[in-house]
Amino acid sequence: MTHRIDLCPENTAAADLLRPEKNDRSGIGVYYVDEWLKPLKSLTLPDGTRLTAKRRGLKITLTLGDRKGEGLMRRLDVGRDPAAMLRAALEEAARPLDARLVAEEGRVLLERE
DSSP states (O other): OOEEEEEEEOOGGGGGGGSGGGOOSSSSOHHHHHHHHGGGSSEEOTTSOEEEEEEETTEEEEEETTEEEEEEOOHHHHOSOHHHHHHHHHHHHHGGGTEEEEEETTEEEEEEO
16 A cells, blocks of 8 residues: 655745856756755655755655665656656665655646555
């Protein structure tokens, strides 16, 4: 049975950073990624477990309690869209945690088994 935990509102202001005039020249949209991850920097789940998300270079790191997962922003595998690269990297980082991060209806949710 999957449990869904509402983490925070999705940072929709991050999408403004994808406009061509805001180009950060990184190729992966680091300004967008950092802004999108900002609400997930340090959260405490209802059961007391800590959740953190951060970016360093191309690597996205998710920490859930004492477990850690990492995912890479892969432009060659996913395409040039920073939002798609971020979703794929978050999926990869959440896999070792037996979880998924889902953005739906303006909210960021954590799905756990």
